[in-house]
Amino acid sequence: MIMLAFLLQTIRIAIPYLLAAAGGVMSERVGVIALGLEGMMLAGAFGAVLGSYYGGSAWIGVLCAMAAGLFVASLLALCTLRFRANQVVVGIAINLLVIGATRFFLRLAFDSASNSPRVDGFGGEGSGMGVMASFSNPLVWLGLVSLPALWWLLWRTPFGLRARAVGEKPEAAATLGVHVGALRLRGVLLCGVLASLGGAYLALDQHQFTDSMTAGRGFIALAAIIFGRWMPLRVAAACLLFAAAETLQIQLQGFQLVPSQFVELIPYVLTIVALAGVVGKSVPPAALGKVE
Amino acid sequence: MAVRMSQVSKRFGAVQANRDVTLEVASGEIHALVGENGAGKSTLMHILSGLHAPSGGRVEVLGRDVTGWDTNAAIDAGVGMVHQHFMLVPTLTVAENLVLGREPTRGLQLDEARAVADVRALAERTGLRVDPTRTVAELSVGEAQRVEILKVLYRGARILILDEPTAVLSPPEVDDLWTVLRGLRAQGDTIIIITHKLDEVVAISDAITVMRDGRSIARFATADTTPRDIARAMVGRDVVLALDVKHAAAVSSRVRTDGPAALAVRDLSVRGDRGTRAIEQLSFAVQPGEILGIAGVEGNGQTELLEVIAGLRRADRGTVHIGGQDVSLLTVRARSDAGLSHIPEDRHRRGLVLDYTVAENLLLGRQHHFASKLGTLDHDKIARHAEHQVKTFDIRPPDPSLPARALSGGNQQKVVIAREMGRAFTVLLAAQPTRGVDVGAIEFIHARLRAARDAGKGVLLVSADLAEVLALSDRIAVMYEGRVVCLLAAAQCSAERLGPFMTGAEHAVAS
């Protein structure tokens, strides 16, 4: 029973990571650095709450979240693909922009500096399902299938083959008639949608939007991507690993075996270790960050 | 006629790459397109394969006027080009690289099994044997090339264009390639092969078109000609660069052999970027007061040799001495201080920091001589140095505060020359010193190189321009596949004599 509770909580924590990491893998596989994940998630969270509050349904919230994610991703694509601005700078600016914009519009929409009013989310709380309630949330299922589905998309379809070619050696793909720019645009937009769904899950699960509520989850997703070496299934495993560590930390809070701060650091430390190549080097797609 | 190109011209800005070129290739023949670097061969084939549109003339394929078509149209009509540089995605498998852009599908899915089967069948049929399931990164150079050819065939090409296909192949791999090409010819395919190696031309082709300076010079049937005829048409200069006896005599008295050599290279072996041997057991010496010219087709180990001598690349074996001092283990900077000057072959990539001013570029590599102990740069000294060098080497416009990017090619090269020759040195590496430079600057640079020689410096001149090597050198070595295949006094050399060595038609003569 304890194991089951542990597993369920791990999955709940992992869903936003899984969705955002799926988006990030898509983006980086076509060669665009996914530093804007945090911003896309936050935009999704805000959109979800805005939509469900004013639209009266979690589904409308999800639609609004996707629209917000698409908007942010389009902005990123405009700057980096159309105008070839530096992807690192643009990614960071996107994050700052969304933090500022959500706060700004939080006050406009809900007249509060810190949080939105309560929204319903996907419900299930009153149904007597207890901790299983989470699983009445379709986003949970979407999160669980996102990375396996992405694996299928990238490794089993013509689109995926082209995407991987574009992220690795765009000039080779171009000589075979693959439209590099269009493919990258699609990758970035898909990233925006997936990451925003991660944010939407977070907000609907907590039934409100709070200021900067993603709290670095976009970067943990990025850490999972690097630690999982840009392979969807490994990335999924990394997301679950990071989430399990967090769950463990929460459940052991009373025991003080290790300071909780140290457990939080696991994803970041593992990422650096992976990049330094201490145990099998993590090598990004060759054309990552290079748009000519 | 599979291909008929008539009166084809192509300009790039001020450069006339092709003028009034005629090329006729019969169906089912292997046609060699030969000529020196920059003769316009690749441009002509880019026009045929739809990468460029011609500025003038007419292109016909199988009797149809296709002038100005694009690559997709060319592919659809069965014309495919294998480029000199591999265009493969290293992380994908052979089959994936082949089907990319034209994937067989089953429902929404990529039909991997069919892709593999198709590729395997194609490989079997053409003799281009390679395992479709292997990752391209694991392939040898020869295998990667087979994949490139398969890629074109997979798209239905019946007219194949191969741009310098043997440049990166070892001799047995070349033999395999010939077998494959003959097999394709037997199946009725037409093949155009760009090369400047005459032994290859003779070995494989049915007919030959020679290009020089953007024009088509001659068309031969291979059976009716000799390598010497082809070489003469390729090099084509009527001027025979005979050195008179007086000059030859002057050579021997000027060259000093009593002291240590200015530059001595012994038993050098170097691996190239692809892990293959780029240089094999190379030894030579440059004496003070002599210009040793290295002739040879590019890609025969010259770049690696220069980088090893300069300290930019590690040798697997062998030593480098400058003025008698062993510098094999020294850094770039220490070699420079030991008396090495280096005009690099690519001034835009290595020789200049394009966004630095002329004055700043004039100290690159020497910056530690312009700094105080505290590390502060002495700007008065830099300015004086720059003013002086700009004047001495006639750099125009004479403003050291301009970024190097704003100068013409010739003046950019003068900046490099001023920096490397406007100081004390023992030996000078001059790599392609006049490439992309106007005529006036060429004369100036040649005069400078002769002056350095007369002042008792050793000069190692590496140039793809045979005329330049012949005009300047005291001795000439020809490099072919990482070895010196011939080393002769300049008086004994002529284009006709060296051509066979450069193209691998003759081997190993040392004086």
Place this chain on the structure above:
Amino acid sequence: MSTSASSRADGWLRRAAQAMLAPVLAVALAMVVGDLLILTYGESPATVYHLLLEGTWGNWYGFGQVLYKTMTLTCTGLAFAYAGRAGLFNVGAEGQLAAGGFAAALLGLWLPAATPAVLAILLCIAAAMAAGGAAGAVPGVLRARFGASEVIVTIMLNFILLALLNYAVASHLSVPETLHTEEMRAGFVPRLGETFAVFAGSAANWTIVIAVVAAVFAWWKLFRTRSGYELRAVGLQPDAAEYGGIPVPRTWFRAMVWSGAFAGLGGINFVLGYKHYYEEGFAAGSGFLGIAVALVGRNHPIGIVISALLFATLSQGGLAVNALVPKQLVDILQAVVILAVATAVPEVQRLLRKSAAALLPSATSEAGT
């Protein structure tokens, strides 16, 4: 001689004007976005911008606060620019800044109260720079030795450093019920208000002078020393630098150490000059804003001081207009400026290069075959 001197001055002016073009365009674009956002709140842009100026440059207190924020932003801007000149992205100023502040506060706590003021201040500055430099050395060595992306390493290191510092403060060093350490015993830098009464009440302090000195030092090091010459060559064209005998990986490492040291120096503003203790999140956001400062300042130390002043004005101005529109308006504007500069700079450069090429046809007539 005089003509060449005047042409050099002309050239400098022209380059400065060209460098300014993209940032000016970006700020103009941000203003337009700002107008639209202000309108969503039904306020008049003119009123809001007037209030913003009024609350910053319009009175001594506001101006003092601007100066206070300028100090930190100058340092983090220098940090980003210094690494940027070597072709690297130091996104870790946030953590390096905190590490610097922490080290300075710790040393100030440990030093005896009787330490001579100048000595104590110098020691604390050294501690701040050393801590920041050490934080920069990690991504530096990982990049130089293993080729690990300094972008990712610095981002991850931000989280690690901040968590570790927070842990150290929360569990061992904090005053109960607070998130800050005890007050230091030595190493105080006086506030400007103590000398100029008009600044009374504002956080402005004399560390602003140290920031300006740091900017001058960075300028000197980048443009007047051999190591700066080598560093910039590595950033512009690593292959040419290598040919010029410059050890590229070592240059990267040194650039990251100095970059971290500049960021660490920013920590003394709050610690030595203002509160005299380390507090969790004392300068949150200043590290990332340093990127904006450096971009608008075009990675030039002088430009960075001016641009830091601009961003400090925006930050402080946000508070001044908060009654009419949320102060986060400014956060949006800052992000828009970064996006616009990052987008406009390559575009403007392409255009300038094109027009330069049109003037000097000989420089481009080398298209090969």
